[in-house]
Amino acid sequence: MDGWMALLVALLVVDAGGVVGQEAQKAPWRIHTLFSVECQNYFDWQTVGLVHSFKKARQPGPLTRLLSCTEEEKRKYKGMGLAPTFEVPSMSKHPKTGDWYPAINKPAGVVHWLEHSEDAQNVDWVVILDADMIIRGPIIPWELGAEKGKPVAAYYGYLIGCDNILARLHTKHPELCDKVGGLLAMHIDDLRALAPLWLSKTEEVRQDKAHWGTNITGDIYAKGWISEMYGYSFGASEVGLQHKISDDLMIYPGYIPRNGVEPILLHYGLPFSVGNWSFSKLNHHEDNIVYECNRLFPPPPFPREVEAMEPNPAKKRALYLSLECINTLNEGLLLHHLSEECPKLQWSKYLSFLKSKRFAELTGPKYLKHKEIQKDELQKAAKDKPKTTYPKIHTVFSTECTPYFDWQTVGFMHSFRLSGQPGNVTRLLSCTEEDLRRYPGHDLAPTHYVPSMSRHPLTGDWYPAINKPAAVLHWLSHANIDAEFIVILDADMILRAPITPWEFDAERGRPVSTPYDYLIGCDNELATLHTRHPEACDKVGGVIIMHIDDLRKFALLWLHKTEEVRADKDHYATNITGDIYGSGWISEMYGYSFGAAELNLKHIINKEILLYPGYVPILGTNPRVLHYGLEFGVGNWSFDKANWRDADLVNTCWAKFPEPPDPSSLTSTDDNIIRRDQLSIECMKTLNDALYLHHKKNCPDPSRKSNLHQEVKNEVTISQEVERSERGLSSIKKLTVPIDGLHEPPPLATGTVVGSLRYWVIGLWAFSVLGFLAVISVVLSAHKGEGTRRSKRRVSYSGHLSTSGNTKIPD
Numbered sequence: 014m015d016g017w018m019a020l021l022v023a024l025l026v027v028d029a030g031g032v033v034g035q036e037a038q039k040a041p042w043r044i045h046t047l048f049s050v051e052c053q054n055y056f057d058w059q060t061v062g063l064v065h066s067f068k069k070a071r072q073p074g075p076l077t078r079l080l081s082c083t084e085e086e087k088r089k090y091k092g093m094g095l096a097p098t099f100e101v102p103s104m105s106k107h108p109k110t111g112d113w114y115p116a117i118n119k120p121a122g123v124v125h126w127l128e129h130s131e132d133a134q135n136v137d138w139v140v141i142l143d144a145d146m147i148i149r150g151p152i153i154p155w156e157l158g159a160e161k162g163k164p165v166a167a168y169y170g171y172l173i174g175c176d177n178i179l180a181r182l183h184t185k186h187p188e189l190c191d192k193v194g195g196l197l198a199m200h201i202d203d204l205r206a207l208a209p210l211w212l213s214k215t216e217e218v219r220q221d222k223a224h225w226g227t228n229i230t231g232d233i234y235a236k237g238w239i240s241e242m243y244g245y246s247f248g249a250s251e252v253g254l255q256h257k258i259s260d261d262l263m264i265y266p267g268y269i270p271r272n273g274v275e276p277i278l279l280h281y282g283l284p285f286s287v288g289n290w291s292f293s294k295l296n297h298h299e300d301n302i303v304y305e306c307n308r309l310f311p312p313p314p315f316p317r318e319v320e321a322m323e324p325n326p327a328k329k330r331a332l333y334l335s336l337e338c339i340n341t342l343n344e345g346l347l348l349h350h351l352s353e354e355c356p357k358l359q360w361s362k363y364l365s366f367l368k369s370k371r372f373a374e375l376t377g378p379k380y381l382k383h384k385e386i387q388k389d390e391l392q393k394a395a396k397d398k399p400k401t402t403y404p405k406i407h408t409v410f411s412t413e414c415t416p417y418f419d420w421q422t423v424g425f426m427h428s429f430r431l432s433g434q435p436g437n438v439t440r441l442l443s444c445t446e447e448d449l450r451r452y453p454g455h456d457l458a459p460t461h462y463v464p465s466m467s468r469h470p471l472t473g474d475w476y477p478a479i480n481k482p483a484a485v486l487h488w489l490s491h492a493n494i495d496a497e498f499i500v501i502l503d504a505d506m507i508l509r510a511p512i513t514p515w516e517f518d519a520e521r522g523r524p525v526s527t528p529y530d531y532l533i534g535c536d537n538e539l540a541t542l543h544t545r546h547p548e549a550c551d552k553v554g555g556v557i558i559m560h561i562d563d564l565r566k567f568a569l570l571w572l573h574k575t576e577e578v579r580a581d582k583d584h585y586a587t588n589i590t591g592d593i594y595g596s597g598w599i600s601e602m603y604g605y606s607f608g609a610a611e612l613n614l615k616h617i618i619n620k621e622i623l624l625y626p627g628y629v630p631i632l633g634t635n636p637r638v639l640h641y642g643l644e645f646g647v648g649n650w651s652f653d654k655a656n657w658r659d660a661d662l663v664n665t666c667w668a669k670f671p672e673p674p675d676p677s678s679l680t681s682t683d684d685n686i687i688r689r690d691q692l693s694i695e696c697m698k699t700l701n702d703a704l705y706l707h708h709k710k711n712c713p714d715p716s717r718k719s720n721l722h723q724e725v726k727n728e729v730t731i732s733q734e735v736e737r738s739e740r741g742l743s744s745i746k747k748l749t750v751p752i753d754g755l756h757e758p759p760p761l762a763t764g765t766v767v768g769s770l771r772y773w774v775i776g777l778w779a780f781s782v783l784g785f786l787a788v789i790s791v792v793l794s795a796h797k798g799e800g801t802r803r804s805k806r807r808v809s810y811s812g813h814l815s816t817s818g819n820t821k822i823p824d
Contacts, residue, residue, distance in 0.1 A: 042137035044074035044154065047126065049119040050144045051105065052082035052090040057303045058346070059144035059294070064096045065345030070148040070277075070378050072140075077132065079122035081105065081115075091304060095349075099132075101125045107216075114219055116241040120211040127208055139204050141197040145294055146263075147279040147341050150379035154198035157381075158257050164199030164249075166256045167263040167278075168192060170403075171435070173231040173495075174243055179224050180250070183217055183243070189250040194242050196263045196278055199254075206252045207245075214251070215244025227437055227459040228493075233430055235459060265433060266335040267510065269327050275379050279338045283433035286510065286635060287313050287332050288322055289688055291695075292339055293431060302346065306355035309343045312363040316375070322633055337376055340367065344376075403515060406436035407496035409488065411481040412504045413465070414444035414452040416661040420704065421504040421654075422457045423663055427703030432508035432637075436496060441484035443467070443477075453664060463487045469576075476579055478601040482571040489568055499564050501557040505654055507639040507699050514558050517619055521560040524609075526553035526616045527623040531591040534603055539584050540610070543577055543603070549610040554602050555623050556638055563614060570611050575604025626693040629685045639696040647674050647690045652697055662704055666712035669704045673697040 048063060050056035060078060067076050078096040081103045101122040105115040123141070127133045138154040159165040172192040174180055180187035199207075219240040227235045230243070249256070264276040267285030284293035290313045302308050313336050314322070323329040344367050347358070358364060366372055410425060412418035422440060429438055440458035443465045463484040467477040485501065488494075498514040519525040532552040534540055540547035559567070578584075579600035587595045590603070609616070624636035627645030644653035650673050662668040673694045681687050 042155065043135060044072075044138045044140060045132055045136040046072060046074060046076045046140045046142065046152070047079055047123065048076075048142045048144050048146075049079040049081065049101075049122045051103070051115060051118060052080065052086040052092070054301050054303065055294075055298050056144055057092045057095060058297065058300060058342075060092070060095045061303055061345045061349050062342040063142070063144055063146055063148070065348060066146075066148040066341050069341070069376065070150050072148055072151050073153065074136075075132065077126070077130075079118075079126055081118035081122055095303070099126055099130055110220070112219060114237075114240070116238070117212070117215050117219070119241055120208065120215050120244060123204070124208045124212050127205055133201070136201050139197075139199060139201055141199075142278070143195065143280065143282070145280065145282050146195075147281070147338050148277065149279060149337075149376075150275075150277040150381065152196070152198060152262075152277060153381075154200075157198055157259070157262065159198045159200070160257075161200040161202060162254060164197060164203060164254055164256050165262075166191070166193035166197050166258060167195035168258050168260040169194040169242060171231040172239070172242060172246060174224075174229060175246060177229060179218070179221075179229050179243065180247065182221065182224065183214060184247040184250040186250045186253070189253065189255065190246050191249065191254075191256040191258060192246065193249075193256050193258055194245065195280055197245075203252070203254055207248050207254065210248030210251050211245050212248075213244075214247040215241045218243045218247070231437065233426075233438060233459070235456075264334065266338045267331065267433065269331040269516075270334065272327070275381070276334070277379055277381065279334060281338050284431045284509075285335050285338075287319065287335050288635065289691055290314055291509075295431070303349065306353070307347075307350050307358055309346050310339060312343065313339050315366060316371075333375070340372065341376055343367065344372075403435070403513075404497035405495060406434075406498050406500060406513065407494060408434060408436060408438040408500040408502060408512075409441055409485065410438075410502045410504050410506075411441045411443065411484045413467070413477060413480060414442065414448040414454075416663060417658045418504055419454045419457060419663040420657070420660075420700075422454070423707050424700040424703045425502075425504055425506060425508075426458050427706060428506075428508040428699055431699075432510055434500075434508055434511045435513060439488065439492070441481075441488055443480035443484050457663070461488050461492055472580070474579060476597075476600070478598070479572070479575050479579070481601055482568065482575050482604060485564070486568040486572055489565055494561065497561055499557075499559055499561055501559070502638070503555065503640065503642070505640065505642050506555075507641070507696050508637065509639065509695075510635070510637045512556060512558065512622065512637050514560075517558060517622070518617055519558040519560065521562055522614065524557060524559040524563060524614055524616050525619055525622075526551070526557050527555045528552060528618050528620055529554040529602060532599070532602060532606060533591040534584075534589060535606055537589060539578075539581075539589050539603065540607065542581070542584070543574060544607040544610040546610045546613060549613050549615065550606050551609065551616045551618065552606065553616050553618055554605060555640055557605075559614075563612070567608055567612055567614065570608035571605050572608075573604075574607040574611070575601045578603045578607065624692065626696045627689065629689045630692065632685075636692070639692060639699075641696055641700075645693050645696075647679075647693050650674055663707060667705075667708050669701045670697060672701065 046067065048060075050060055064076065064078075076097055078098045079101050080098050081101045082090060083103045083105075086103070087100075099122075101118065102125070104117050104121040106113050107117070138159070140152050140154065142148070154165060157165040169192050172194070175187070175190035175192050180190045184190060219237050222237065224230070225232065225235050225237045227233055230237075230239060232239045261271060261274040262276060263278040263280050264270055265283050265285070266279055266281050267283065270276055281292070281294060284291060284295075286292070290311065292310065292313075297310075302310070316333065316336060319329060319332045319336065323332055347364075347367065408429070410422075412422055426438070438459060440460045441463055442460050443463045444452060445465045445467075448465070449462070461484075463480070464487070466479050466483045468475055469479070498519060500512050502508075502512075514520075514525070517525045529552050532554070535547070535550035535552050540550045544550060579597050582597065584590065585592065585595050585597045587593060590597075590599060592599045620631060621634040621636065623638045623640055624630050625643050625645070626639050626641050627643065630636055641652070641654055644651060644655075646652065650671065652670065652673075657670070660668075662670075674690075676691055676694055679687055679690050681690070
């Protein structure tokens with residue numbers, strides 16, 4: 014504990030207005046660092062990490078937290094002492110439009126600080142950061158090459174709106190629009206000119222819902238969520254700021270830094286992992302960790318474990334940066350708990366490491382070398398450099414208009430967002446016109462609509478798998494595609510990390526894929542029959558990374574070869590195709606391999622990218638994709654996607670899959686089995702998290718989050734009234750939802766007893782049945798009375814048949 018106390022005292026000295034750092038740097042100009050947060054636990058633990066790293070890095074000048082809170086939030090808020098703070102009125106809910114958009118607090122907070130803070134009158138340069146960052150070394154604007162009129166910023170390549178109609182609509186100078194964000198270092202005069210426009214342009218883009226599409230903004234949610242980033246870029250364009258853009262100063266943990274580059278900022282906005290350990294800030298959205306004594310985030314592997322884990326020096330360096338990020342966060346939490354007089358910590362191996370000289374050496378301040386920051390290098394705007402270094406990517410996956418594919422889509426899109434996969438994503442949605450009219454899931458993903466070929470238009474063959482090559486061909490023929498490489502995946506996949514052509518060495522003429530060893534037809538007469546180059550047949554599938562030029566040549570062959578193999582029923586047998594059903598069900602996979610063979614496309618086959626949950630991963634690998642196409646289980650729990658073919662989990666509020674076991678319950682002594690089961694649990698947890706977030710956005714909002722994950726163990730029978738038939742009769746149809754966890758919202762108000770959804774539906778069903786019986790009774794009674802009256806009429810009146818055969822009643 015003495016060691017911790019000494020470190021705390023040292024950091025408190027550094028914290029004295031940033032004096033130590035300021036003197037050490039001999040700063041000729043005054044610097045002030047800002048970051049924006051809200052009154053939430055989520056931002057509090059980020060604040061602790063950023064403030065701690067600010068002190069460790071010896072950043073010159075003061076640090077100010079711009080804290081946006083409502084008056085009600087402020088009354089309950091416990092974290093006022095976490096950082097030097099300037100309070101800002103919350104604009105999360107826009108005071109004029111009522112729009113809920115918390116990100117607007119960043120420009121609004123800067124404007125408020127400039128107008129009302131005395132510090133803003135005593136500063137030359139301002140560094141603006143995000144709360145979810147770890148500072149590794151001093152950020153000195155003039156050393157980075159910043160000049161008045163020329164701020165320094167990090168590259169945000171996904172802001173594609175700078176190159177299209179969005180920029181033309183929202184700035185008079187679209188040619189000056191820079192794709193930047195994250196790290197901003199600028200002169201105070203520039204910030205004064207920019208800040209009001211940053212705010213107004215954010216409001217402007219946020220209101221422009223007609224241009225929220227992913228193909229216009231690059232926002233994978235297509236919800237206007239990155240309007241603030243465009244507000245900055247368009248505002249800077251309006252005042253004529255020309256950024257010096259660097260792609261080297263900031264890095265996301267999990268990404269590989271360039272050789273010879275020492276990033277001074279870690280931005281943990283995306284999930285990252287080291288071996289079986291992983292971290293995602295979104296998993297700690299409501300985490301009270303700052304206020305729970307001595308609690309830390311789960312410790313990552315030790316550096317020596319990484320040494321044995323990864324032989325590649327570049328990848329190993331990336332893993333070390335990930336360790337540094339989480340370890341600095343945990344060190345900050347430890348020191349915070351110590352300052353709050355928490356009980357003495359029990360000794361542990363991890364705590365011993367955080368106190369060690371080795372850790373201090375690994376996480377000491379990183380100072381930029383002048384050769385790394387030559388102005389001419391920075392002025393090579395990275396907006397051009399990354400395009401040549403990192404080609405554009407577009408990810409596609411194929412689905413149909415069914416609930417079965419909808420829950421897979423929700424899971425896929427959630428994992429895509431978490432993975433940090435670069436570029437755009439498109440769902441290729443194959444539907445008949447009739448299906449499309451009734452389909453409710455249009456907003457689940459950015460979508461390209463494709464005519465269904467499930468029923469072949471010429472042969473009548475029912476084979477839905479053919480939609481995959483047909484959809485890719487249709488997309489290539491009808492969409493405006495701005496990408497050099499295409500990543501083709503399946504809907505039943507969970508992405509864990511980016512899949513990029515540069516990391517896996519894909520090239521034109523050399524696609525990358527994963528092994529499908531059961532495609533034995535590549536080695537026998539099937540290949541001889543269906544390709545002129547059977548020797549070029551690769552047993553691959555699942556994940557495909559292909560150059561756009563190759564895909565354009567190949568797509569039509571993929572479709573034709575699929576039709577060809579599907580029609581060859583004489584060779585469906587398992588001993589020829591490897592298809593355990595012997596029904597031609599994997600014809601599309603052979604269509605791919607034979608089509609590629611026709612063009613002599615030789616694949617780079619990578620065994621490390623994809624893993625089926627339930628399989629043991631290759632030692633030392635970290636799969637990027639979990640493909641849950643096969644049944645898998647952990648202990649007594651199991652999952653098979655085929656069992657959920659008819660379940661509408663997306664449109665049934667709070668529905669989810671049965672929860673897998675808790676990872677802490679795993680007891681095997683075999684590390685391979687533990688790792689296998691952890692990945693299986695991760696797969697299912699990601700699917701359930703995706704469904705939860707989907708329901709949270711689309712279902713009635715519960716008042717207490719603790720009830721959102723409450724499971725209902727029994728099946729729920731929902732009575733559903735079916736449309737009336739032509740005869741005017743109605744019927745009642747029972748729809749059974751076999752969901753192990755159908756969540757119900759909590760009570761609407763305290764002290765009010767509200768019946769559960771189950772009892773409400775049963776009551777409605779009973780009422781409908783009784784009402785139906787009552788109506789039938791009345792109708793039958795009426796018919797009986799009518800029959801009696803008609804009998805009397807026949808006795809009283811004599812009628813005759815008309816020529817039409819109807820009974821004619823006399824006048």
